[in-house]
Amino acid sequence: MSTPRFRIEATDGAARAGSLLLPHGEVETPAFMPVGTQGTVRALSPFDLEAVGARMVLANTYHLHVRPGEDTVAELGGLHRFMAWPRPILTDSGGFQVFSLEGFRRVDDEGVEFQSHVDGARRRLTPERAVEIQWALGADVAMAFDHVVPGGADEAAARDALERTTRWLERCARRHRALAAEHPGRQTLWPIVQGAGHLGLRQSAVNSILDLGDWSGIAVGGLAVGEPKTVMYEVLETIEPSLPSAVPRYLMGVGFPEDLLRAIALGQDLFDCVAPTRNGRNGSAYTPDGPLNIRNAAHRADPAPLDETCDCETCSSYSRGYLRHLFVADELLGLRLLSLHNVRFLVRLAEEARRRIAGGTFRAWHTEWIDRYNTRGTK
């Protein structure tokens, strides 16, 4: 194949059910992508990911560049072979990490100088380098290198970063075209809509991106970074009509269950988030009645599964009492079993959303689902 193909199969309001064909396989949307920061989704194996129905995962360019280095990954056969995940992979560009991790950084129009969180060494990323690193890693989808500002950034700062992001996008695209010329269809590059919480900037970001070319997908970044939830929904609602409908929209870093459904209702197709695995390692499990803390004494001798509606290994095989014991006794298996369930929960939620969109019942269902999730509250 030369470029990714996206086909919309059904819509329900702004919500879309589609199918995205990438070099390493097909992804039905809406879809949740688990995050494999360092080339592994924490506590889960690729066989676990396959079993819970994940069809595409994300890996972090910054982390893999710093350790083990893209050359080592390439020597070991590229990212798919390296992490033994044969299905589609998306790599972020490193922009988010460079601007959000602790430590020194200096940005100018050329790129960013920053300090490695592993050894403190000074390193430099430019749009061209970010594209080259992702090319060496070999993911199906690479992301353009962007200047990310905090969620509450004022308009001047957000505009400055956005204009730089747009200039960088041109350079990313040029470098990517040059690399792809010899291996067309190996990897595609997606731009990122920035602009913080400023609706005018977000709209102009979409316009600039569309002026720069035809894209096989468009990401929305810089949300779910501490701004009020209402701001995120406003941004998505504002830009939705001008996003091309024929390509997938990827809302970066979003993955709490309620946000996933609200963003699907606002026309987003792909999602990633570390929350299911991070929360799982902390003993917090998603259920249709809200999150549950497995360490609570109430679960001591409870023979019920975490979530009786779930079909994952954790819910099919182990009682809440046993899972609580694993956490209280600091056993590694507990980290894995709750991570496994939480990822399955989000994958199933996206699958169910897809069925509801196809059946034309998405809007009513998603409202009821969110009500139940929020009403029962934390246990």
Add this chain to the structure above:
Amino acid sequence: MSTPRFRIEATDGAARAGSLLLPHGEVETPAFMPVGTQGTVRALSPFDLEAVGARMVLANTYHLHVRPGEDTVAELGGLHRFMAWPRPILTDSGGFQVFSLEGFRRVDDEGVEFQSHVDGARRRLTPERAVEIQWALGADVAMAFDHVVPGGADEAAARDALERTTRWLERCARRHRALAAEHPGRQTLWPIVQGAGHLGLRQSAVNSILDLGDWSGIAVGGLAVGEPKTVMYEVLETIEPSLPSAVPRYLMGVGFPEDLLRAIALGQDLFDCVAPTRNGRNGSAYTPDGPLNIRNAAHRADPAPLDETCDCETCSSYSRGYLRHLFVADELLGLRLLSLHNVRFLVRLAEEARRRIAGGTFRAWHTEWIDRYNTRGTK
């Protein structure tokens, strides 16, 4: 079934290939049992254990008594249901932990008072309580409560502990008979041969045990606790002719690959050890050429599997380079993948020993195997 049945299928010198039928299924011997100290084999799920060919696991009475408590395990359906392991389980008696963990302990003929390692509370174990706890846990095989002394104990101390162990064995057997009267065949009780490194005491321990009744299995304890390896082999060689051949012999706590083969040659059938999972979590992997430290820089870009002769998930799916990255980057998946391989390695070693015994080629093969393992050394 009423009592376990053991059938010897082949012998090669003192080495035996057999089949042990327990309430929860059959175990072909020689066999290695992974250790699930707190009701979970560290970093592995019961599905992992099934996949690597484990057919029987060990759980620790002391640890499960202290946390979550045998009543909680019983409320949750007993140990098999609790840890979702449907095959045979053996529980140790708690004697080894009570005498080896740090903290206060006081022993008299009635039993032992000790301090919980979890909350520091004073607790008491007697032969009767140890049997009752194991009955509540519901393992297929329970072990008699014994007084364990350090490997280098002098003869007077070892004799004193051994005589106490023999008196305790009578009390264990009496209590177990009373419990089993109402549920015959639910669980069997095995005695433990003690006597430290003193051959005369070991021999008299065997005699006392056989005087006390017919057993469905006999364990050898108090070895691999710091004494020279030659002492262990001498003890096994000394007692072998007087151990009844018609029951399985279980060498407690032994599981380094070389020791496993030497003990099989000396007539032992069952083994357990935390080494494969503990070493795996430390980045040490068994190979036919000796243990390998996956953190070594030599493995940075090595596309080879840990052990090219192995059929486990780890060796079938991941390169040494990727496994090294997981350890260097502190990723949980690495702990699991090396534990998985190491357990598979010992399970396969026992399986291969079984085939060699059946084929009459065990003795020559085991010598060559040990030579290769020791010659190449640590990498």
